[in-house]
Amino acid sequence: MTNRVTIADVARAAGVSTSTVSRALNNHAAIPEHTRQQIQRVASEMRYRPDVRARNFRLQQSQTIATLFPYQDASRRPISDPFYLEIMGAITDELDQYGYDSIIARVHIETDDWCNRYVLDKRVDGILLIDRALDDVGIHTLQALDAKFVVWGAKLPEQTYVSVGCDSQAGAREAVRHLGQMGRQRIGFIGGFERMVETDARRQGYAAGLTDCGLPVDEALVVFTDFTPDAAQNAVHTLLERAPDLDGIFACSDFMAVGVMEVLRQMGREVGREIAVVGYDDISLAAYCSPPLTTIHQPIQQGGRLMVQKLFELLDGQAAESVVLPHELMVRKSSV
C-alpha cells in the first residue's frame, strides 16, 4: 500500500536499466562516480528503499539471527530472568551494529524441531543459544545441519562447537569456598533443572568447594528446582527441614537468591549473620538488594558482544575459537 517504488521505477526515472541502478546503489566498481551519484540522487528523491525481502531472497540470506532460550517444562527458567534479559540486551545492541536483526524465542530443550523452523526454513543466518542441556538434542541437530551457531557457556571437554561463557564450575567452587572461609559449615545448594549444563557444572563446583574447605558433601543439602524466586523459597523450606543448622546457601542464580533472602527475612533469620547467601550472575539489581547480594559476576555485556562476534566469524567461513570469560566473586553483605 505504501512503498510501491521499486528499482524499476528508479531505472525509468533515471533513464537507465535496473541493472545499472542496482549496481550504482550497491557501489559496484564498474559504475563511474558521477553516474552513481546521479542515480543515488534520483533514488533518494523518489524515496526508494530496497525491499529487504526480495533482496535477502535473491542473496540467499536473512540478515537476521535468532537468540534462543531453552526451557524445560518442569523447570522452566522464565525468559523474565534478569540474567536472560541482560544478555539479550547486550546481544541485541551488538547485532544492531552489524545491521542485523535479532529474533528472540524460547525453545523446548527436549526437542529439535525449532532447528527446522530457524535453520531449514532459512529464517535466520545463525543462532545464539543461551544455555544447553547435558546431552542437547538441538545442538546435535544444528551440527548435523551444518548451521552456524554459538552457545553460551564454558567449553566442555569434548565440545566440537563454539561457546562463549564463564567456567561455572570454577565460579561455583569459588562461591562455596568463600562461604567456607567465612566459617560456614552447613552449606546448601539450590539449582535449576538438573540436566542443564550450567546447573550441573555449578553443582560440581559446589561439591569441589566443600571439599576444598574440608566439608562433607551431603546430598540432602542439594535441591534442584525452577529458576524462580518462588521456587527458591520453597527450596529454602526443604533445606531447613532437612538441616535446621543450615548456615549458608549457594543459589544458582541471583534471581533465585533474591527469593531466598526474602523468605529468610520472613522467617526472621538474618541474612549474612545467621545464614549467608551467595548467588550467581551479578544481575544489575544484585548490588541493590538488601542486604546487597554476594555473587559471582559474569561479564554479561562482554559475553553477549563476543557471542555475536564469534557468530559472524563463523558466518564468514572462519573457524572461530571458544572463549572462557573470567568470572569474579563479588563479596557483599549477604555473606559477611
Place this chain on the structure above:
Amino acid sequence: MTNRVTIADVARAAGVSTSTVSRALNNHAAIPEHTRQQIQRVASEMRYRPDVRARNFRLQQSQTIATLFPYQDASRRPISDPFYLEIMGAITDELDQYGYDSIIARVHIETDDWCNRYVLDKRVDGILLIDRALDDVGIHTLQALDAKFVVWGAKLPEQTYVSVGCDSQAGAREAVRHLGQMGRQRIGFIGGFERMVETDARRQGYAAGLTDCGLPVDEALVVFTDFTPDAAQNAVHTLLERAPDLDGIFACSDFMAVGVMEVLRQMGREVGREIAVVGYDDISLAAYCSPPLTTIHQPIQQGGRLMVQKLFELLDGQAAESVVLPHELMVRKSSV
C-alpha cells in the same frame, strides 16, 4: 548448503507439477484427499521444508513483527529494565502462538528513520511500540506510512492509533494518595525522561495525588533522571539536599525504586518507617526486595498478550479499539 530440496524436487519425485505440490501442501480445496496425503508423504520423506524467505516474498508478508523500545540519549532506559524484559517475554510467548517471529530492537526516540528500516523495507508486518514521547515523531511517521502498530500505554485524549496499557496518571495518583494516607507530608517524585508519555502522566498523577491529600506541590521535590537504579540513587541525594525532611518517595519504576531503597539503607535511613518508598510496575522482584516494595501492579502478561491480539486485528484489516488495563496498588513493607 543444506536444505537443497525445493518444491520442484518434490514435484519431480511425486510425478506432479509444482503447483499441485504447492496446493497439496497448503491444503487447497481442489486437491483430493488421497493425492494430498500422497504428496505430503513424499514431501516429508524428502524432508522438504518451504523456504520462508521465498514464500514471504511471494506472499508479500514477513510473518514477523518488531517489538521496539524507544530510548533517549540523555535518559536511556536500558533494555535491561526488568519491566521491559517482562513485557518482552509476554509478547514473545504470545507471538509464538501465531507462528510469528519477533524482532527486538531499541530505537531512538528523536528520530523516525527506524520506520524506514522496519516498515518501508518490509522487514516486518507490524510493530509493537513500548512507550512513546509526548510528541512522538516515529508514531507520526508510522501513521503516515499507514503501518500497523500498537503502542504500550493508556489512551491519550486525541489519540488516533491503538494503545494498550494502564492509566499511569491514575496509578501514580493512587500511589501518592497511599503515601499521604500513611501520614507522609513531604513526598518526592523520581521520574525518567521528562518527555516520555508515561513519565509525564505519572508526574501529573503525582501532583493530583498530593492535592487529593491537601498537600502542596513543590517543584523542588520533582526530579527527572535516567531509568536506572544508579541514577535514582543520585536523585535521592538531590531530593534530600533540597528537603531534609523528606518522608516519602514515589519512583516511576521498580528498577529505580530498588536503587532508592538501597541508597537509603546505606544512609542509615530505615525504609518504611523513616522514609516510605513506592515504585511502579510490580516487576517479579518487587515482592522479594527487602523490604518488599509497595508498587503499582501492571498486568504485564495480559498487556503483552493483548498488544499482540490487537495488532493481529489490525493486520486483519479490522479497526481495533484501544484498551486501558486495570492497575492495582500493592501495599508492601516499604511504605508502612
Place this chain on the structure above:
DNA sequence: TTGTAAGCGTTATCAT
C-alpha cells in the same frame, strides 16, 4: 483436478 506460466523485486551472468 491438474498443469503452464507469470510474477513478487532484486542481483548476477553474459553479452555488447
Place this chain on the structure above:
DNA sequence: ATGATAACGCTTACAA
C-alpha cells in the same frame, strides 16, 4: 560502462 535476461523458490491466475 551498461543493458537484456535469467534466476532465487514459491503461489496463483488462467487454461485445459
